Amino acid sequence: MADGPLSGIVVVDLTRVLAGPYCTMVLADLGARVIKVETPKTGDDSRHIGPFIEGKSAYFMSLNRGKESIALNLKDDADRRIFEDLLARADVLVENYRPGVMEKLGYGWEALHERFPRLIYAAASGFGHTGPYKTRPAYDMVVQAMGGIMSITGQPGGPPTRVGSSIGDITAGMFAAIGVNAALYRRTASGEGMKIDVAMLDCQIAILENAIARYAATGVAPGPLGARHPSITPFAAFRAQDGYIVIAAGNNGLFERLCEVLGRPDLVQDPDFATNDLRCQNVDRLAREMEFTLGGGTVAAWMEKLEAAGVPCGPINNVEQALHDPHVRARNMVVKVDDPVTGTLEIAGNPIKLSAYADPPSRGPVPDLDGGRQAILDWLAGG
Amino acid sequence: MADGPLSGIVVVDLTRVLAGPYCTMVLADLGARVIKVETPKTGDDSRHIGPFIEGKSAYFMSLNRGKESIALNLKDDADRRIFEDLLARADVLVENYRPGVMEKLGYGWEALHERFPRLIYAAASGFGHTGPYKTRPAYDMVVQAMGGIMSITGQPGGPPTRVGSSIGDITAGMFAAIGVNAALYRRTASGEGMKIDVAMLDCQIAILENAIARYAATGVAPGPLGARHPSITPFAAFRAQDGYIVIAAGNNGLFERLCEVLGRPDLVQDPDFATNDLRCQNVDRLAREMEFTLGGGTVAAWMEKLEAAGVPCGPINNVEQALHDPHVRARNMVVKVDDPVTGTLEIAGNPIKLSAYADPPSRGPVPDLDGGRQAILDWLAGG
Numbered sequence: 001m002a003d004g005p006l007s008g009i010v011v012v013d014l015t016r017v018l019a020g021p022y023c024t025m026v027l028a029d030l031g032a033r034v035i036k037v038e039t040p041k042t043g044d045d046s047r048h049i050g051p052f053i054e055g056k057s058a059y060f061m062s063l064n065r066g067k068e069s070i071a072l073n074l075k076d077d078a079d080r081r082i083f084e085d086l087l088a089r090a091d092v093l094v095e096n097y098r099p100g101v102m103e104k105l106g107y108g109w110e111a112l113h114e115r116f117p118r119l120i121y122a123a124a125s126g127f128g129h130t131g132p133y134k135t136r137p138a139y140d141m142v143v144q145a146m147g148g149i150m151s152i153t154g155q156p157g158g159p160p161t162r163v164g165s166s167i168g169d170i171t172a173g174m175f176a177a178i179g180v181n182a183a184l185y186r187r188t189a190s191g192e193g194m195k196i197d198v199a200m201l202d203c204q205i206a207i208l209e210n211a212i213a214r215y216a217a218t219g220v221a222p223g224p225l226g227a228r229h230p231s232i233t234p235f236a237a238f239r240a241q242d243g244y245i246v247i248a249a250g251n252n253g254l255f256e257r258l259c260e261v262l263g264r265p266d267l268v269q270d271p272d273f274a275t276n277d278l279r280c281q282n283v284d285r286l287a288r289e290m291e292f293t294l295g296g297g298t299v300a301a302w303m304e305k306l307e308a309a310g311v312p313c314g315p316i317n318n319v320e321q322a323l324h325d326p327h328v329r330a331r332n333m334v335v336k337v338d339d340p341v342t343g344t345l346e347i348a349g350n351p352i353k354l355s356a357y358a359d360p361p362s363r364g365p366v367p368d369l370d371g372g373r374q375a376i377l378d379w380l381a382g383g
Numbered sequence: 384m385a386d387g388p389l390s391g392i393v394v395v396d397l398t399r400v401l402a403g404p405y406c407t408m409v410l411a412d413l414g415a416r417v418i419k420v421e422t423p424k425t426g427d428d429s430r431h432i433g434p435f436i437e438g439k440s441a442y443f444m445s446l447n448r449g450k451e452s453i454a455l456n457l458k459d460d461a462d463r464r465i466f467e468d469l470l471a472r473a474d475v476l477v478e479n480y481r482p483g484v485m486e487k488l489g490y491g492w493e494a495l496h497e498r499f500p501r502l503i504y505a506a507a508s509g510f511g512h513t514g515p516y517k518t519r520p521a522y523d524m525v526v527q528a529m530g531g532i533m534s535i536t537g538q539p540g541g542p543p544t545r546v547g548s549s550i551g552d553i554t555a556g557m558f559a560a561i562g563v564n565a566a567l568y569r570r571t572a573s574g575e576g577m578k579i580d581v582a583m584l585d586c587q588i589a590i591l592e593n594a595i596a597r598y599a600a601t602g603v604a605p606g607p608l609g610a611r612h613p614s615i616t617p618f619a620a621f622r623a624q625d626g627y628i629v630i631a632a633g634n635n636g637l638f639e640r641l642c643e644v645l646g647r648p649d650l651v652q653d654p655d656f657a658t659n660d661l662r663c664q665n666v667d668r669l670a671r672e673m674e675f676t677l678g679g680g681t682v683a684a685w686m687e688k689l690e691a692a693g694v695p696c697g698p699i700n701n702v703e704q705a706l707h708d709p710h711v712r713a714r715n716m717v718v719k720v721d722d723p724v725t726g727t728l729e730i731a732g733n734p735i736k737l738s739a740y741a742d743p744p745s746r747g748p749v750p751d752l753d754g755g756r757q758a759i760l761d762w763l764a765g766g
Contacts, residue, residue: 005569005577018592030565045634050614050660051593051600058596059614109738126695128736131713136690139631141610141618142697148705150610150620152547153536160610160620160627160699163546164535165592172734174557179735181564182413186388186739188571194388195738202734204705205716209401209548210434211702213441216728217434221701227524227533227545231433231442235524237533237543244543248522251428277433307519312509314525316543318604319594322531322587330514333588345599351555351585352562353511355492355578356569 004031004357009184012037012083012090013067016044018140018166019124019200020096021063022173027092027180028364029350031357034067035086035376036367043071043369053342056366062347065337066364068372074105085380087116092180096124099134109195120183120193124172128199138200140168147204152211154224161224171203233279234258234286237316240294240302247290248312251276257309261302262293336362387414387740392567395420395466395473396450399427401523401549402507402583403479404446405556410475410563411747412733414740417450418469418759419750426454426752436725439749445730448720449747451755457488468763470499475563479507482517492578503566503576507559511582521583523551530587535594537607544607554586616662617641617669620699623677623685630673631695634659640692644685645676719745 009032013024021044028034038044046060053061072079087093093112095102102108102123109121123129126138144150144162154161179196187193214222214230222230227246229235234255237244249258252275259267267273267289272282279286294302299315306313317325323334323346335349353359392415396407404427411417421427429443436444455462470476476495478485485491485506492504506512509521527533527545537544562579570576597605597613605613610629612618617638620627632641635658642650650656650672655665662669677685682698689696700708706717706729718732736742 005565026561030561050663051597053600058600059593062593062596113738127710128714130736131710133710137693137695138697139618139633139695141612141620141629141631142695145620145629145699146697146705146708147711148700148702149547150699151701151705154544154547155538155541158538158541160629161537161544162608162610162620163550164532164537164607165590165594167546167550167590170590170592171554171557174554174561175734177561178409178413178557178564179737181561181568182388182735183737183739185564185568185571188568190739192739194740197736197738198734199714199736201711202714202716202732202736205711206731206734207548207550207553208702208705208731209553210442210445211548212706212729212731213445214434215702215706216730217436217441221703223701224547225545227543229524229545235522237524237528237545246524246528246543248524250522280433310520312520312522312525314521314529316528316533317531318534318606319531319591319598320604322529322534322591323595323598325529327510327514327516328584328588331511331582331585333585346595347599348589348591348595349585351558351581351589352565353513353580353582353585354562354566355496355580356566356573356575357577 004029005354007031009033009092010035010090011092011094012086014093014095014097016096017046018063018169019172020094021046022170023122023124023176024067024094025063026173026177028066030352035372036064036067036069037083038069038071038369040071040073047369053345056341058345061337061339061342061345061366065347065366067367068376069367069369070373070376071370082380087112087119089380090119091184092120092122094122094176098137099125099129113193118187118191118193120180120187120196122176122180122196122198124176124198126200128202129197140166143168143200143204147201148208148211149204152222152224155226156224158224168200168204171207172198172200175203228283231280232276233283234290236287238287238294239291240297240299242298244316245294245299245302246314246316247306250312254311258306258311261305261309261311262290264289264293332359332361337366338362339366387412388737390414392416392475393418393473394475394477395469397476397478397480399479400429401446401552402555403477404429405553406505406507406559407450407477408446409556409560411449413735418755419447419450419452420466421452421454421752423454423456430752436728439724441728444720444722444725444728444749448730448749450750451759452750452752453756453759454753465760465763470495470502472763473502474567475503475505477505477559481520482508482512496576501570501574501576503563503570503579505559505563505579505581507555507581509583511585512580523549526551526583526587530584531591531594532587535605535607538609539607541607551583551587554590555581555583558586611666614663615659616666617673619670621670621677622674623680623682625681627699628677628682628685629697629699630689633695637694641694644688644692644694645673647672647676715742715744720749721745722749
């Protein structure tokens, strides 16, 4: 277990696939002990979802390192007793079943709260535990589609474009983690747990950001903008000689510095580009003017000059380049998991850097299905 | 102020634009009192970023409702005394300056921690407070580009595509909020605050999800996939008669049900589609077969049949449709802010639904620059 602000906290983890496991991974990285309760024989669905390394799911590994596993059949009396012993010792229960499943098992919030008043119960689901769609099944892409983010992602006039990672699941896991931590804080005063109900679709609305403000201001639903900021210009990907470079000149001062670097004082003096509002109105002409000049140099050459001038810019890295970036490495954002089957696997680190705790360069092992059974039973028996 | 798990917590908020204000908005929605300390005369940059309604930034409004504002010049002795009085009363300080700015003001973490040992200090910045790029300026699009998510978002072979909302800022705000809550919990035992250092670039690595596992398994950096899941098939946007529909049949059982709805038992029996792995290998042919049938009906008609069969699916809503969806409304994910200048503005609600607290349908007013000065000074004087 990691040392961290949640050291001493025990999380019973009924989650599968992504949203829930992402939440409990964040809690584990903050020092909580996470006991993953899995279905006997098959376990977490994501154990069977690729990519595989030596037959083992790297997807499962990346989300479940440092957790413990016990296989329990929650319809079997003996296993239910073990599960309830776990709950009696736990601070937090996290699940991402469809609404109603926990009630059918006899573990709905009301029943749990009566029996385990200090237990915090976090549920992450596609549509949440209330509302007309609550029983509908959902996956990331469904909530990305319904929640509006796909309508503002992609090229103007182009085909539907999903955010390339499962932001529907991940944001639900993150908001659930915020809720769990807030509930832990509150419990120190109130002595009582609470239920946290997070819906993936809700989280998509919560991250629409200024697309909502744009709709409110104009009455028109915004569309996709490729790689351009909706209301700041120039703030986009621009074509240089050998690839694209992102330049984000978010205010007049930065725009002036950018034009100096480009050797284009005419752009600063051009009345069409005098303010951010005017630059937004004339965004296409400004991009053409900039690319006319940027085309004369490489991404690396422009990066060096723009950085020296303090103009925010960056290359468009692929995943390999991002993971090997010296800054990303220096920040310990690529950590290792040692595994007897796959060998060392590199995965994402913890972005919450805390002064009070070390940020270890490796994470605990990936649990085999039911691999923690004996240790967990011994712990339960021990007191 | 909202009633919530952070009721009684005072946050001094030096943040500007998006990442930091998003963090303190989440804290405010959890019940914290957020006192926004702004630069005299100009205030938060986002007050001057569109879209505007009646001259007022709807962007600023959506992120800062329910906060209080006081304008302080942190280089002026009298204002510094007020600021330090605030810190003496505060639980949390959040800022998103570039690293080094707080030190220059004499408010670096070491100095703050010595003087205010219980104060929790959260910094959200582009690249964090350590590492070779720490002093570089950053904006959302820069970290989206450098962190790899742009390389996996968009159409195969197409131009660079940014995630349509500022996920670089928003995830940094969310991880900072997780850190603040965890630190509040820990402080109840330790009596001490800690520093939370969150970098936008780090957060982009943290949300790459299975793109990292795919790279680890294959050694090849994954590219963009349009609107298709990388390792589950069929799980994409498909063209129907009058538009696109997302269908996410994540396992064999769902695939069989989907084929039943389509009236295409031949697809289930096709050896090319017998397992998820095989379906991934033959993804293009399966999409063609499905669209051949889907083209014969409307999105709404297919939605009805697929829902009845329990196959996860959804329309691709634009922002207007998403905000008016009856489920989104039932979940109180669109809340109101009343403003004397703009009238009522609809903004995103809080996705963290807590059993112990009501989820009010409106939020507190948007502060005018320095609008809370007298009340804040009176509060400081009062004890």
